[in-house]
Amino acid sequence: MAVRTLLESIRETLAEEMRRDPTMIVLGEDVGRKGGVFLTTDGLWAEFGEDRVIDTPLTESLIVGASIGAAVNGLRPVPEIQFADFIFPAFNQIVSEAARLRYRSNNAFGCPITIRAPYGGGVHGALYHSQSVEAYFTHVPGLKVVVPSTPYDARGLLRSAIRDPDPVLFFEHKKLYRSVRGEVPDTDYVVPLGRAQVTRPGDHVTVIAYGLMAHYSLEAAELVAGEGISVEVIDLRTLRPLDTETILGSVKKTGKCVIVYEDNRFGGYGAEVAAVLAEEAFDYLDGPVVRVAGPDVPGVPYSHTLEDWFMVDPDKIAAAVRRLAAY
Amino acid sequence: MAVRTLLESIRETLAEEMRRDPTMIVLGEDVGRKGGVFLTTDGLWAEFGEDRVIDTPLTESLIVGASIGAAVNGLRPVPEIQFADFIFPAFNQIVSEAARLRYRSNNAFGCPITIRAPYGGGVHGALYHSQSVEAYFTHVPGLKVVVPSTPYDARGLLRSAIRDPDPVLFFEHKKLYRSVRGEVPDTDYVVPLGRAQVTRPGDHVTVIAYGLMAHYSLEAAELVAGEGISVEVIDLRTLRPLDTETILGSVKKTGKCVIVYEDNRFGGYGAEVAAVLAEEAFDYLDGPVVRVAGPDVPGVPYSHTLEDWFMVDPDKIAAAVRRLAAY
Amino acid sequence: MATTGTRAAAAKGAAARRADLPFGPELGLRRDQLIEMYRLIATTRALDERMWVLNRAGKVPFVISGQGHEGAQVGLFFDLRRGHDWLVPYYRSVAACLTLGMTPREIMLAQFARADDPSSGGRQMPGHYGSAARNIMSQSSPVATQVLHAVGIALAAKIRRTDQVAVTELGEGASNQGDFHEGLNFAGIHRLPVIIVVENNGYAISVPASLETAVEDIASRAAGYAMPGVIVDGADVLACYRAGREAIARARRGDGPTLIEAKVTRLTAHSSDDQQTKYRTAADLAEGRQHDPLPRFRGELRDAGVLDGGLEERLAAEIKTVVDDATDWAESQPEPDPATAERYVYHEPEA
């Protein structure tokens, strides 16, 4: 089995899907000749030509809006937003248009597009190259939101996303692109959307995370393991639809839960997870539902010292786990 | 004391503030000669002239972006977005720019603008004239978000918002514009941002709501009062910053809480309220934190029967209160 | 009104042209086609007037429609291939939708928000048309978003070599939105088979053209995207037909997009929620009525001997029957079942 970085896994999956499905196109800023600012689309332009790998002008609303139209007329577009931070000019097209097309037309039209965007902090990207933007989209009925954390999942989830008949947002953590490696089978496997994964079984505290934080949560679990705290870690992988079955199952077992996300705390995605637990796991909870999340400032600052202050890390997670375990 | 509708209260407050502060301007689509599609700005154009009451082109990003620039150069703009549903083209300007200007400039620049927008369903407005959009903005550090539910609060909160040195989103429920009346003193009172109000004291269950739902919650409380269920109703009034003191105080007393919002349930504003309770009120809770919210479909449908299906109403709230009270 | 000068000039030019050339033959239009165009315009008008009657009678809570725009829409789109080419409409596109094959019954199903409304099953406000069967894209309310959808549809047509043309319509107010700029820019770069029609009626709700843009003609912006910008008098149906035919042929040939600005008039208030006398003078309203395409086209067809031998009356009677039928039938259809309200958020696999 081949070992791949997250980035390689995504790049190969894009190429494979384009080979498999002649209607798939990739479009975005610098995705063509340059191969993307992170080289995620490197090689596609050479293999599939400028008709199917389109260097667009610097216009995010167009990138998404034209993808919607192209999807309606028989293509399967996989647009890229260069950084998740720059998805906001396309917000109207995503939220008002892509998400609602099927519902508003009473199923007459669908919108099979997968919008890829690198996200996340800890990369010295400052306010506008570090954002976690998932909460804006997980709230939107009609969208699906996926955040892979391993090369294996990235491939299986990207396949599911591209083949899905509805619009999917696929967020890739920049810090994981080259830092995580893993085995990726050659088979045409898929990881279904909407299924979380228990990445470490445990008994005392459940830690729920995704993306970079899924890794940090495993590290935190390791940190406290020596202290006799047995942590169950869940990597959500798909944020919408949320796999409530898996999280409720775990919390029923452990009775305690820490939710980890790197986005700003207030109103972030973890709030919904906490709300689900507060409503549906009340009888099983042996302690407060704890959130470890980014502070409520308008972005990750650039200076290293300030960035470290902002970012959730394994130590901050471990500290919360210890406190909750002792509750 | 004068009795006013919510709409009249807002209209008069705008006029008064323009008289008080010569740097205040109002801008938006149809706000001038027509006086706004709801007549909320009626009379301003005649009184203050086209320099200070500007009929803009049909361009929301410009409306907000130019307001930011004007604020930086000494004006106090109060832009209107004609319907909250049409705020998304301005999303980038609000979230990336207005919200972050102070933080990113390390306090060198501020952005005193108040963005008003009518929102909400139950008015046969269908998918694109019924939305609750607060959750997209309550998540954003740097913004304040206000939702008045009475003519008294509307005046006091709008004064606070306009005089605030930071960007405020001020959402006005369309269905309340003409349906609610109340006494409004002639004095220059303000209602401070960030303070919720207990609008009905009670002992068994706390109901937290805002906007139209604040009224429906009072109606629901009345519905169950005869059954011996004593409900405490809290009108949040300001959604960001959230008045955690008031809600925690109430839930410590009642031990049970229903959160009501008309927006889609998953990831809506109530999720954050539930998360705060799950974390900070755990020791006091005698039952699950219950949410009564709009269903997770991409918008309020137009047909009356479908709209009724969508909308949260006093009966649905009362049903949830009964279930929780019996828990 | 900013557009008046140009509109008058366009009208004069058109009149001059018709003086030398009898209009049917040199445009390649047969008599039955001219009658069909007239029928579409007159049917749309009758349907549209009925909507307002229903609204005043309290039977439908909301109307937004296209009186004054019908001539431009029928003329511009008459040469499209039905069921093959794409229309990406806006809320004034009643005539365009009929031209591409929607029926009066279908329009009225939307107006009454009935379960079988093909546009949205009663989920959207009236005026938000769509029909998958006829390649009429479902529309939303936020203006100008549809420009990008039309551009994307044209991109797919080009990549898939389907020989399709995509047309879209929007108001002159909407054309100031960012999406318009981004869409035209992309269409220009890739020479896409798309036609963007701006129906300039001089107002965005109450905001007059002079406060919407600094230029007289939206079409003047076409140069910035390396595409032709065509101004046409929207009251002159055959001038519209000619402009549409040329743009369609151009797109079909692979020569790229066209921006067409039709100078039209809004004969009604913006919608049933609007009171236009608050912001339009009596003179302005009267001037607008001078540019009604329907009596003008009727006069032209009478003069040309097309509407003779009682045909005009027969058509009128037929249209009345069609509109009565559409109204009564649609009203009698069932409302959507709330049990269906949560369906189709996502694709539902066959059972």
Add this chain to the structure above:
Amino acid sequence: MATTGTRAAAAKGAAARRADLPFGPELGLRRDQLIEMYRLIATTRALDERMWVLNRAGKVPFVISGQGHEGAQVGLFFDLRRGHDWLVPYYRSVAACLTLGMTPREIMLAQFARADDPSSGGRQMPGHYGSAARNIMSQSSPVATQVLHAVGIALAAKIRRTDQVAVTELGEGASNQGDFHEGLNFAGIHRLPVIIVVENNGYAISVPASLETAVEDIASRAAGYAMPGVIVDGADVLACYRAGREAIARARRGDGPTLIEAKVTRLTAHSSDDQQTKYRTAADLAEGRQHDPLPRFRGELRDAGVLDGGLEERLAAEIKTVVDDATDWAESQPEPDPATAERYVYHEPEA
């Protein structure tokens, strides 16, 4: 490269003009002003080169800067009133910021992300300049948003009758964003005192001009907003000065906005994260270097006898000292204190 033809033509025109007219006097520029312009351009270049050296040395993780753009910026903005008029910059605006009074030390504070960096206190990436004291608006990363801020600043200037002019800069790639369209449209309607400068360097990161727009000149879009569209050779500092002075005077007179397109060259990669050899040929890069404004302006000043008597060498030495000082001093300044990281999300009332 799409811009080459025009840029060459503009250069030729400028050369012809200078043949008849000695350039300093007829532009009203004194000798000390010419020297000041040269000093600004040369200092910016030296600072900019130092940033890249620091980056390669691992001392600063990121550089984005304006080599090739300095002549346009200094020329266009030299006639602004410092501390009165407004600059709404972008990430290549190093020269513009120095022209309006920022110091090399301040630029280097941003580069090293130090606590006293006036742009952001080390919160933003380098290249995001701002200075409240000098009316330089804080900038963000999403492109083209600043066009609307400049328009709003100009609106306030007009309403408050402050006699201020606002200028903003962006790339030709960014000019395809919706915000550009909306901003120019509004500026045109209200004839606002704003100057929008598009610095066209032929690339948006790797995307060549031919894939960004279908037109040769962004300035051709000005007509669609009823404002002058001026094309200027960005390597011709005095042509830029003339164009800037005219636009500033026009704005100050109340005659409204101007769109200026400066044809420039990007001498470096897009940023320190980019490798431009992947998408630019050696010939293209060599051609770009022909349009470097610095040696050209130096030559012009030498020919005109302005840089004589050892002045050129003295300036070079001074500039080196200034850049060394700025670098060493800024590097030695304290980093931001994490205890301050949660401050200034909102206004903090005085204690």
